[in-house]
Each structure stands twice: as structure tokens, then as C-alpha cells.
Amino acid sequence: MGGGGAPLTLGTAGHIDHGKTTLVRALTGVDTDRLPEEQRRGMTIELGYAPLVLPSGRRLSVVDVPGHEKLVRTMVAGATGIDLFLLVVAADDGVMPQTREHLSVLRGLGVARGVVAITKADLADPARAADEARELVPEAEVVVGADAVAAALDRAVASLPSRADADGAALLHVDRSFTIHGAGRVVTGTLWSGTIGRGDELLVLPAGARARVREVQVHDERVDRAAAGQRVAVNLRDATPVRGDVLTAEPIEPSHILDVELDTRIEHGTRVHVHHGTRESAARVAWLGGRFHQLRCESPLIARRDDRVVVRSIAPADTLGGGRILDPAARRHGPSRDVTARLEQLARGEEPGLGGRTPQSGAGLRSPSPQSEVDEAAAEPMLARLRDAWLEPPPTASFDADEQALLAQLRHAGRAERAGPFTFHPDALTEAAQRVATIMRAEGEITLARLRDELQTSRRYAQALLEHLDTQRITRRVGDKRVPGSRADSLPPWPPAS
Ligand SMILES: Nc1nc2c(ncn2[C@@H]2O[C@H](COP(=O)(O)OP(=O)(O)OP(=O)(O)O)[C@@H](O)[C@H]2O)c(=O)[nH]1
Ligand SMILES: [Mg+2]
Secondary structure: OOOOOOOEEEEEEOOOOOOHHHHHHHHHOOOOOOOHHHHHHOOOOOOEEEEEEOOOOOEEEEEEOOOOHHHHHHHHHHHOOOOEEEEEEEOOOOOOHHHHHHHHHHHHOOOOOEEEEEEOOOOOOHHHHHHHHHHHOOOOEEEEOHHHHHHHHHHHHOOOOOHHHOOOOOEEEOOEEEEEOOOEEEEEEEEEEOEEEOOOEEEEEOOOEEEEEEEEEEOOEEEOEEEOOOEEEEEEEOOOOOOOOEEEOOOOOOEEEEEEEEOOOOOOOOEEEEEEOOEEEEEEEEEEEOOEEEEEEEEEEOOOOOOEEEEEEOOOOEEEEEEEEEEOOOOOOOOOHHHHHHHHHHHOOOOOOHHHOOOOOOOOOOOOOHHHOOOHHHHHHHHHHHHHHOOOOOEHHHOOHHHHHHHHHHHHOOOOEEEOOEEEOHHHHHHHHHHHHHHHHHHOOEEHHHHHHHHOOOHHHHHHHHHHHHHOOOEEEEOOEEEEOOOHHHOOOOOOOO
16 A cells, blocks of 8 residues: 555535535545536536545545535435545535535444535634534534645544455445446446455346456556555446446345344334445335334345445435444344344344344244233333433332333333343433443543533443443443443434534
8 A cells, every 4th residue: 555554535525515526626636526517517416536645645535425405315325435524514604404414424324534624714704614513523623724624634544444454355336337438338436345456257236247357447547456445447348337236256135125223213114215335225114113124125235234324215305314234134024022132133243143043044033922012002101201211210120010011011122221220211322322432432431430420320320321332332341441342433423413
């Protein structure tokens, strides 16, 4: 990699006309609005690409996305696979609808790191927009001016892991496909994992055709082998993939039904668009309890476990949220105790193997067993009590026998969650997790006393919460402190946007 460090890709984000493309040009010298229609209309329509060299010498790939509200799907296709964001907010306009929507997309995709740039500081005092941005994105540095942006990006990438460090077979979600006279078909995308080099034979999915790699370029320069995390252009023989197709070295079964963990709860039966990689599909959502949902797609996705999805509503078009695929090859099923237990295992990164229940066998997906059926008439007041008590519910043992039975049913249905001696409303635990993750992001660690003070609660609740978060891998205990666990980065900051 020379002195450039491991490859990383930066994606722009932000409302239309806020100056994303202008800032990319100031940083890279490249005008990514190269289509005649883009020049004429003064707006970005297609994804643009440019190499960026930071003051430290670190090299990044930049994907410049459109801000137009009708082009959010293009934005999602560009943002998929990026490592960090550059969110642009114009001083004279402040935070606008697509500022928020692009941020929900980034959070849905798990892109947690980035920088906020306030542009058009010559037109208005940047202080107000900067305050709005800080409130919306407390985890990111907010800066004004191209030089300050470049310096902040250097700080942001310093500790960012690259996809090139992860294992895996070659995988590229095609975001552009075109024909070059005399060369044939060229496709581009961000290489999610593995490497691609001249002479490699790759599969084109979902069709399943085989294609031979004739040449590989990274930012218009021919390379022997491109590494994960880079923007690559691949010239292929024998196949003509289009946007949304996947180039891969290993077969992946197309998915229609996926069990996912989302950062928001979506009403059962809602019709949505699911975005994954550079593909999308209409789908219906089945709620499985808590943050677990099943997405039943009309067209196939080429998805793997732990990949990210973004879920958008159809009318009005808006981003509802996003999350992680737990099972890309699920069977059609509803909520049940077994389903919840299995998804919780998958969410913790475990194999739900006990008793021969593997993801493939589907044996864990029996229809709801009698004890998992919840008495709805009794459930509503109980859920209201848990919600009212929020982060200080009474000890589970203090409920009478019938109430305890009901709490157990709610837990099995994923509508309540146990942490130590207490049973919480899942939304309360989600809030606690987000608050803890936000503190750790800012301070590097958290102690019991720090959380007790933050929540203005007793030691007992703080302890139960931290122990619960340890099991969820949000926190990891080191001596008498907690540091970020493997899943801490997947949480949105607290307080939430909007
Ligand atoms: N005065 C002033 N104008 C700017 C600045 N940055 C961008 N502009 C102007 O604002 C308009 C929009 O800039 P773009 O860079 O195309 O905005 P964009 O965010 O890429 O827009 P979309 O890609 O369509 O979402 C152009 O006319 C720019 O010249 C700035 O810092 N000051
Ligand atoms: Mg633009």
C-alpha cells in the first residue's frame, strides 16, 4: 500500500445543493459531476468517484452521492461499502430533510465514523448550522473549510480498520456498468472483501454466469490486484453484469426471506423497499419481537449473514432505518420463543446449534408453542408499566406469580427483556445501550459509577445494565471498567437524531 495505509472509502452525504461536489473538488481537484445533464442542471445525478490524498499522505477513495430526495436509492447504492462519511451541511440552510435521511442511511449501514463539513460559510455565519450538526451527529467532528476537513479526516481515519484486514473471498456489488469501445464491459464498485486480479474467474450473481477478469483499475490506474476497501473498475470477458449484480469468487445463494435485527421497530405487515448492496427489492415486514424482523422480498438479494440493509417506506418515500442480517436464508415464520432465542444467539455472533438447530435445518422455527402465546389483554397494561418504569423497573421477584408468568411470556415473545434481577421494556434497554455506547465513544470507557451518575440511578441498576450489555457484546469488562465490545459500533448515538 506504499505509505498510503490500508485502503478506505469515504462517502459524501447531505441535502441537495449543500456543496458536496464542490467540496470534493476542493479536496481532490476532480469534478465528479461529469455528465452533461449534471453540468446543465448543476446537480449530481450519478455516483461520482475521485481519489483523495490527505495531508498525512493517507489515500482514500471518495464516492460523491446525489442529495436530491428522489435519488436516495442512488445514495444508498453509493454509501454501501463505505468506511466513513463526509456529511455536508450548508451554513445558510442548516440541517435539512436529506441531511437527516442520509444520516439514517449511514446509521442503518453501520457507518459510524466520519466528519461533518459546514459549507457556504461565505454566505452565512456557520455557527448555527454547526450547532445543529453537533446535535444531530454528536459523534463526529464538525469543521469549516476544506483544509480543516482534510485535517479532520486524517484524525478520523487514523484508528479506522480497513476491510483489507478482514478475511473473505472477493465480493463486489456492482454500482456502475458500461461498455468501453475496444475493451468491452467494465463494472465498478467498492470491493467489500477479498482481492480481484487479472485472470481471476468470478461468478456473476444472481444469474450465475462465469466471467474472466481482463483488467483491474483503481482510480484509472491499472493494478495487478485490487484490495478490499478500494473503489475498483473491472474489465470482464464473457459476461455483462449490470448495477445490482454481484461479482464474487464464492457462490452465494440468492435470498428472498431474511431475518434481521433493525435499529428501529417497523409495524408488522408494512410494505417497504429493502436496500442491500447495490440492489433493492420490494418486501413485506413481519415483526418477530423486539428489534427482530423478517423481510419477505419479492426479488432476490445476494446477501450474507452480518451484511447491512436499509429499509425505506414506499409512500411517503423515507428511510425507516436499517440493521444487520442475522439469517439470509430464513424460512417463513412468525414470532415465537424459539425464534427469539435463535435470533438472539445469531445477534451475539453465536451458532444456534444446540439440539441440532442449525440455520439451515430450520428446526428452531416451529410455530409458536403454547407457552409463548401472550395474553394480549394482560400484556398491554404490563408493557405500559415497564415503559413507565423505564430504566428503573421493580425487581422481577417483587411481582406476584401471575405477573411473573406474564413477564416470562413477554420475554419469550421478545417484548420484554431480563437484565439481572429486573425485567425491562426492550426500548429502555436499547436506550441504555445507546447511552453507554455514546459515552464509550467519547471517553473510551465507562465505569459503574459513571453510568450510575449518567442515569441518576442506583448502583444496582447500573450494574444490572452493564452486565446485560456485556452479554450483548456492547461492553467488555476489563478490571472494574468497561470498554467497547464488538457490537458497540453498531449502535446509533444518544440522543437520537430528530
Ligand atoms: N457561495 C458558495 N457557494 C457554494 C459553496 N459550495 C458550493 N456552492 C454552490 O452551491 C451550488 C451547489 O453545489 P454542489 O457542490 O453542486 O452541491 P451538491 O451538494 O453536490 O448538490 P447535489 O449533488 O445535487 O446534492 C453550486 O452552485 C456551488 O457553486 C460555497 O462554499 N460558497
Ligand atoms: Mg453533488
